[in-house]
Amino acid sequence: MSAVIETSKLSKWYGNVLGLSDVTLSIEPGILGLLGPNGAGKSTFFKLLTGQLKPSIGTVTVFGEPVRNHHRVFSRIGLCPEQDALYEELSGWDFLANLLRLNGYGRAEIASRAERALATVELLDDKDRIVRGYSRGMRQRLKFAQAIAHDPEVVILDEPLSGLDPLGKRKLIRLIKDFGRQGRTVLVSSHVLPEIEALTSNIVLIHQGKILAWGDIHYIRDLIDAHPHIIAVRSTAARALAAHFVGEPYVHKVQFENSGDLVLFETTNRERFFDRLTRYAADAAAGVEEITSPDDNLQAVFDYLVGT
Amino acid sequence: MAIAERGYTHWDGELQERRRPWWPITRHGIRLAFKRKYFKFSFFISLMPAFGFLVGIYAAEKIQDFKVMIKGSPTLLTVDPGFFRAYFAGEFLLFMMLMIMVLAGAGLIADELRHNALQLYFARPLAKKDYFVGKAAILVFFLSLVTLAPGLLFILFKLIFSGSFRFLGDYPWLPLSVIGFSALVTAFFSLYTLMISSVSKNRRYTAIMLFTIYIFSDVLFGIFYGSFRSPYFALLSLKVNLQQVGAAFFRVKPPFPVPWAYSLAVLLAVCAAAAVVLHKRVKGVEVIK
Numbered sequence: 058m059s060a061v062i063e064t065s066k067l068s069k070w071y072g073n074v075l076g077l078s079d080v081t082l083s084i085e086p087g088i089l090g091l092l093g094p095n096g097a098g099k100s101t102f103f104k105l106l107t108g109q110l111k112p113s114i115g116t117v118t119v120f121g122e123p124v125r126n127h128h129r130v131f132s133r134i135g136l137c138p139e140q141d142a143l144y145e146e147l148s149g150w151d152f153l154a155n156l157l158r159l160n161g162y163g164r165a166e167i168a169s170r171a172e173r174a175l176a177t178v179e180l181l182d183d184k185d186r187i188v189r190g191y192s193r194g195m196r197q198r199l200k201f202a203q204a205i206a207h208d209p210e211v212v213i214l215d216e217p218l219s220g221l222d223p224l225g226k227r228k229l230i231r232l233i234k235d236f237g238r239q240g241r242t243v244l245v246s247s248h249v250l251p252e253i254e255a256l257t258s259n260i261v262l263i264h265q266g267k268i269l270a271w272g273d274i275h276y277i278r279d280l281i282d283a284h285p286h287i288i289a290v291r292s293t294a295a296r297a298l299a300a301h302f303v304g305e306p307y308v309h310k311v312q313f314e315n316s317g318d319l320v321l322f323e324t325t326n327r328e329r330f331f332d333r334l335t336r337y338a339a340d341a342a343a344g345v346e347e348i349t350s351p352d353d354n355l356q357a358v359f360d361y362l363v364g365t
Numbered sequence: 366m367a368i369a370e371r372g373y374t375h376w377d378g379e380l381q382e383r384r385r386p387w388w389p390i391t392r393h394g395i396r397l398a399f400k401r402k403y404f405k406f407s408f409f410i411s412l413m414p415a416f417g418f419l420v421g422i423y424a425a426e427k428i429q430d431f432k433v434m435i436k437g438s439p440t441l442l443t444v445d446p447g448f449f450r451a452y453f454a455g456e457f458l459l460f461m462m463l464m465i466m467v468l469a470g471a472g473l474i475a476d477e478l479r480h481n482a483l484q485l486y487f488a489r490p491l492a493k494k495d496y497f498v499g500k501a502a503i504l505v506f507f508l509s510l511v512t513l514a515p516g517l518l519f520i521l522f523k524l525i526f527s528g529s530f531r532f533l534g535d536y537p538w539l540p541l542s543v544i545g546f547s548a549l550v551t552a553f554f555s556l557y558t559l560m561i562s563s564v565s566k567n568r569r570y571t572a573i574m575l576f577t578i579y580i581f582s583d584v585l586f587g588i589f590y591g592s593f594r595s596p597y598f599a600l601l602s603l604k605v606n607l608q609q610v611g612a613a614f615f616r617v618k619p620p621f622p623v624p625w626a627y628s629l630a631v632l633l634a635v636c637a638a639a640a641v642v643l644h645k646r647v648k649g650v651e652v653i654k
Contacts, residue, residue, distance in 0.1 A: 107488045109648070128490045136488035142481040158389035159489045203485065 060085055061211060061242040062106060067115035069101050069266075076101040078266045080115070084244070088237035090253035090274075091246040093263035099246040100139055102263070103213050106244070107136050119211060132160055135209035137200045139216045139246075143188045149175065149199050150184040153206055160207045174206035177232065194225035201229065211242045218252050230255050285309060286350060288322045288330065293344030295320050301337055305330075386491055390499025394473060395506055404468040408507065411461035415515035418452050419522055426526035444523050446536060446615040452519070453512065453546055454611030459604055462554055465507050467575050470558035472568035473500050474647060479566040483647065497559070497643065504555040512550055516543035538616075546614040550607060553632050557603075560639035563646040579603050596621040599628070606631050 062084040069076040077098040091099050104110040105117055108124035108131070116123065122130050144152050153171040162170065175181045178198035183191070191199065197217060204212055214233065218226050233256055237243045247253050253260055254274060262270040262277060270277055292298045299311045299320050307326035314321060324330040338345040398404050425442040442448070452458065477483055486496055520540055523532050533539070561575045562568075586602035589595075599605040599621040606628035612618060613625035 104484075107484075109484060109487050126492070128492050130490075131488055132490045134488065136484065138481065138484050138488075140481045142485050144476075144480055144482065155389065155393050156485060156489065158393075159386070159486065159491050161386070161490065 062117070062119050062244075063121075064105075064117045065115055067102075067105060067117055068113050069105060069110060070113045075266045077105065080268055082261065082268070082271070084242060086240050086242045087259060088233065088243045088245060088257035090257045090260040091244060091263060092248070092250060092253050092260050093246070094248050097248075097263045098266040099248075099263060100215055101266070103136070103215050103244070103246065106213060107131070107134060132207065133210045135204035135207065135212045137204035137212070137214045137217055139219070141196060141200075143191075143196060143199060145189040146187065148185050148187055149180055149191070149195075149202075152188060152199065153203055156203050157206055162207075170206050170208070174202040177205065178202045179228070193220050194222060197221055197225065197229065201232065205236070209241070212236055212244070214243065214245045216246055216248070218247060218249070226252070285323045285325050286327050288324065288327075288334075289314075289319055289347075289349045290322065290334065290345060291315075291319050291347040293318065293346065294342065298337070298343060298345070302330075302333070305333070387495040387499030387502060390486075390496065391502040391506070394469075394500065394503035398469040398503065398507070401468060404465070407461065407464045407468055408510075411458070411465055411511050414452060414455065414458050414461075415511065415518070418448070418515070418519060421448070422519060422522050423526055426523070444519075444532070446539060446542070447617045449516065449519065449539065449543065450611055450615040450617050453516065453543075453550070453615070454608040456604075458511065459607060462508060462511060462550070463576065463579050465511070466504065466554050466558040467572045469507055470504050470555075471562055471572035471575055473503065474559060474562040474643075475565055475568045475571045478563070478646075479568075487648075493647065496647065500559055501555045504558055505551050508551040508554055509547065513544065513547035516547055519543075542614045542616075546611055549610065549614075549632070553607070553636060556636045556639035556643075560642045563643055596623050597627075599623050600631050603632075603635070
C-alpha cells in the first residue's frame with residue numbers, strides 16, 4: 058500500500074518555542090490515531106498537513122504533492138478543527154452549503170452533498186435551525202459533516218470526540234471507523250487513550266513536539282504494562298491486606314497513607330495483582346472499600362516513556 | 366446506519382477549474398449585508414445624492430422648462446468637471462461611503478476571526494489572495510454602485526439630455542477621471558475597511574474603529590489647522606486627502622493649496638499599510654502566539 062501522506066524531518070518553531078520536531082512519517086490509508094497530551098504538537102502537525110503553517114524545516118506531501126500553496130490538493134482533504142469554527146448566525150444547511158461552494162460544486166451538487174453529509178451525521182432534521190441553538194454534540198457533528206461533505210480521501214480530525222457525551226462519542230466513533238473501512242486515510246488526534254483505542258490500533262505517540270512511539274497500540278500497551286503501576290486500595294484492614302501481598306514477587310513496594318487505611322502497591326504485573334486482589338476482596342473480612350489506579354492516565358504513560 | 370450503507374461513495378464527476386474561486390465569498394457577503402435592515406437603509410440613503418445630481422443634469426439641460434424658477438439667471442446648473450467633483454468628493458457621499466463600510470465591512474474578517482473560520486477556508490482549494498479578492502469584492506460592489514455607476518450614468522444622461530456629444534468633446538478625459546477616481550476611492554475604502562476588520566474579533570470594536578479613525582483624522586486636522594493655519598495639516602485628514610485627490614482627478618481647484626500628489630501619497634501609504642496588516646493577520650490560526 059502506498060503512502061498518502063509523507064513528512065520528512067518536519068519541524069516547526071514559534072519563536073523559541075518548539076511546536077514540532079523532526080517528524081518523519083509515512084501514512085497509509087486507514088485510521089491513524091495521534092495521541093498526546095495538550096500542547097504536544099498534534100494541532101501543529103495537522104496545520105502543517107493542511108498547509109496552514111509553513112514548516113520551519115522539512116517537507117510534507119499529500120498524494121505526492123507539496124501542500125503549501127498548492128490549493129488544488131485541498132479538494133481531496135477534509136479538516137475538522139479542534140475549536141468551534143461555525144457561523145452561529147447561519148443554519149446548519151447554509152453553513153455547509155457555503156463551504157461546499159468554495160469546493161467548486163454547482164447548485165444541485167451542493168444540495169445533494171449537503172443533504173447526504175447532514176444525513177450521515179443525523180442532523181438532517183435540524184438543518185434549518187440556526188447553529189447558535191445547536192448542542193455541543195450537534196456542533197461537533199456539523200464540524201464533522203463539513204469535513205466529509207466533499208467526499209475527501211484524507212480526513213483530518215483534531216480532537217473530534219472532546220466534549221461529547223458517551224452516546225455522541227459512540228456515534229462519531231462509528232462514523233469515523235466507517236470512513237476508515239472505505240479505504241480513506243483518516244487521522245484522528247486525542248489526548249485520551251481509550252478514545253483512540255476505540256478507533257484504531259495504529260497510533261503515533263507524540264509529546265513535546267516529538268514522536269515518542271509509532272505503531273500498533275498493543276506495542277505501546279506492552280511498553281505501558283512494563284512500567285510499574287501504582288494501585289491504591291482503601292481497606293478497613295489495611296495491614297492484613299498489605300501482609301497478604303508483601304511477599305509477592307511482582308509487588309515491589311507497599312506504602313501506607315491517610316492514617317493507615319490506604320495502601321499503595323507498586324507492581325509490574327497488573328493482571329496478576331488484580332487477579333489476586335479480586336480473590337482477596339471477595340472475602341468480606343478483607344474490608345476492601347475502594348480500588349483506584351492514580352497513575353493510569355496518559356500523562357503517567359508519557360512520563361514513563363520519556364523517563365521522567 | 367453506517368456511511369457505506371447510505372451509499373456514500375466517491376463522486377465520479379470532474380471538478381471544473383474555477384476561474385473565480387473568490388466568487389462564493391463575495392456572493393455570501395453581499396447576501397448577508399442585504400439581510401441587515403440598517404445597511405439597507407444606509408445604502409438607500411447613499412444613493413440619494415446620485416438621484417439628486419441626475420435631476421440636476423436634467424434641469425440644467427431642460428432650462429426652458431424651469432424659466433419660472435430661475436427668474437432671469439442664464440443657467441440653473443452647470444454640468445462640468447466641478448459638478449462631478451462636487452458629487453464624488455462631496456461631504457455627504459464620503460460620509461455615506463464610510464457608513465456603508467461600517468455596516469457592511471466591519472465584520473467581514475472580524476466575524477471569521479471570531480468564528481475561527483479561516484482555517485476552514487484555507488483547508489479548502491482557496492488561495493489567500495482569492496480570499497482577499499472575495500472580501501474586497503463585496504465592498505467594491507457596494508462602493509461602485511455609489512461612485513462608478515452614477516458617474517458613468519451622469520455622463521450618459523448628459524449626452525442623452527443634451528442630444529449631442531459636445532460634452533465629451535469638451536472634456537474627453539472625464540470618463541477616465543470618473544473611472545480613475547472611483548477606483549481610487551473604492552480601493553482606499555476597501556483596504557482601509559478590511560485592515561480595521563482584521564485587527565479585532567469583535568465587529569462592534571472594528572465598526573467603532575472604522576468610524577473613529579476616519580472622523581478623528583478630520584478633527585485632528587481641524588485642531589491643527591485652526592491653531593497653526595498651515596494647509597499642510599490637511600494631510601492628516603483622510604477625508605480632505607480624498608477631496609484633494611478628487612479635485613486633481615477632475616481638474617478643478619483643490620480645497621487646500623497643498624500638492625495633490627502629497628494627498629495621493631498619504632492614501633497610498635494607508636493602502637500599503639492595510640495590505641501589510643492583512644497579510645499578517647489573515648492566516649491559519651497559530652497554535653502558540
